[in-house]
Amino acid sequence: MARRIMLPVYAIATNATSSLGLDTEAHWHAVLQAKTGIQHHEDDALSNIPFWAAKLNASQWQYIHTHTKTSVALSPFEQLALFSAKQALASCEQELRAEDTLVVLSTTKGNIEWLETHDDDRLALHTSAQLIAEQLGLSHHKPIVISHACVSGVLALVYAMRRLQQGTHKHAIVIGCDRFTRFVLNGFQSFQAIADEPCRPFDADRKGINLGECGAAIILTTQPEVNLFARLYAGASSNDANHISGPSRTGEELALAINTALQQAGITSTQIDMISAHGTATLYNDEMEAKAFDLCGLSQKAVHSFKGYTGHTLGAAGVLESAMIIESLQRQMLIPSLGFQSLGVPVPLQVTTDAAQHTINYVLKTASGFGGCNATAVWGRA
Known part of the structure; x- marks a missing residue:
């Protein structure tokens, strides 16, 4: 077939x-x-x-x-x-x-x-x-x-x-x-x-x-007849099966969704230039995400959360934050993580603090929520 x-x-x-x-x-x-x-x-x-x-x-x-x-x-x-x-x-x-x-x-x-x-x-x-x-x-x-x-x-x-x-x-x-x-x-x-x-x-x-x-x-x-802003390459999801409101303690399940999306996109973690994290600023979410990024070899990649600008917009968050990813790809500029001063997670993480020009070809978007759900998407230049 x-x-x-x-x-x-x-x-x-x-x-x-x-x-x-x-x-x-x-x-x-x-x-x-x-x-x-x-x-x-x-x-x-x-x-x-x-x-x-x-x-x-x-x-x-x-x-x-x-x-x-x-x-x-x-x-x-x-x-x-x-x-x-x-x-x-x-x-x-x-x-x-x-x-x-x-x-x-x-x-x-x-x-x-x-x-x-x-x-x-x-x-x-x-x-x-x-x-x-x-x-x-x-x-x-x-x-x-x-x-x-x-x-x-x-x-x-x-x-x-x-x-x-x-x-x-x-x-x-x-x-x-x-x-x-x-x-x-x-x-x-x-x-x-x-x-x-x-x-x-x-x-x-x-x-x-x-x-x-x-x-x-x-x-x-799918009709490339007009100005193309960005390309959505792939996406994946997983579940922690851990707790109704608390995230995974290891980040392994989000890491699974990340690696699956990267594989579907046909790229490796080394090719990711920026991460738009869920980043809710709760103790456990931020720790879990940081651990997942570390497991995927992404701890040295520029990462930000958009929650410092608009708060957590729930069902709108993934769409809003993807719209900002598209802006980053078009402008080739990193998004600072507003409110960040000193690292507070147990693994290395390169949190962006300045809106600097940067070569951005691929961006990883992550999200996690109640019930242990995780979702990821890979965006790239059109």
């Missing part, structure tokens, strides 16, 4: 919408200016104690509402996802026909803020995905929802890549989105995982995470 040739998959448009701004360019400017969207908040509607988080402000929400008005009553979550997708489509040089395009939505909690006020069907993730696809004019094919804790965004990109590689669609728009809600904040507070200051991934004095909210979108294609 002849082996099917897998089509190359490219990114041709992105959007990032968070507290840093309403487009990818604003996020890159934040990188250059070492600017964080994480701020101190006192809001009794969300928490009975003050907290640090990266929330969209009132004027940003007003702009999003204005540009997502429809005949259908959309939730704030759906508006944020729709806005990001529309912005990516508006910047895309290639017209996406509905019959050729797959819509993939990545989220962890969707409309969870409506839990006590709306019917179950309105809370269903597939309902949100269908509404968003319809408003985009891309509902010819049933949209796909990926909801798998904090690896959702990376898994959504890898899923879309595989569908495109197989030739079932010509294009895909991958949307990652999660709102900042009391439900999620209280959950992480119950784990005592929330930092009382801006987070500091991989730092010796890190205290935990900050939460954020974000809509992010990446348009993928």
Whole structure:
């Protein structure tokens, strides 16, 4: 039986919408200016104690509402996802026909803020995905929802890549989105995982995470007819089978997903030029990731976490952080890990502190989440 040739998959448009701004360019400017969207908040509607988080402000929400008005009553979550997708489509040089395009939505909690006020069907993730696809004019094919804790965004990109590689669609728009809600904040507070200051991934004095909210979108294609931003080469996933909320103690399972993705991409660890880590700034996540990188021979590679800029954006994180990888590849510049001062993991790690010019051909993206899930992706120059 002849082996099917897998089509190359490219990114041709992105959007990032968070507290840093309403487009990818604003996020890159934040990188250059070492600017964080994480701020101190006192809001009794969300928490009975003050907290640090990266929330969209009132004027940003007003702009999003204005540009997502429809005949259908959309939730704030759906508006944020729709806005990001529309912005990516508006910047895309290639017209996406509905019959050729797959819509993939990545989220962890969707409309969870409506839990006590709306019917179950309105809370269903597939309902949100269908509404968003319809408003985009891309509902010819049933949209796909990926909801798998904090690896959702990376898994959504890898899923879309595989569908495109197989030739079932010509294009895909991958949307990652999660709102900042009391439900999620209280959950992480119950784990005592929330930092009382801006987070500091991989730092010796890190205290935990900050939460954020974000809509992010990446348009993928197998039709190299327009300006190509980057290529998505491969991806893989694994599970620790260790603990419902605690990561692996050794990093071996994430290392398996890393090595599998590298093998699928046809490269070795020596060819990786930059790592975009999950880097939540919790004690155990950062240790586990560092151990996994060391096991894969990546301890001397430039590594950063984007969480210091936007907080942990949950289902949007993998898409947002991949959009920033694409910017790095285009600009040939490393992303500093905001908040890092001194190494606080038990193995060597080259955490980036300056936005320096650097030859970047291949980038590794990693993500890990509750339930022991791990996901990886390999990006490269187009």
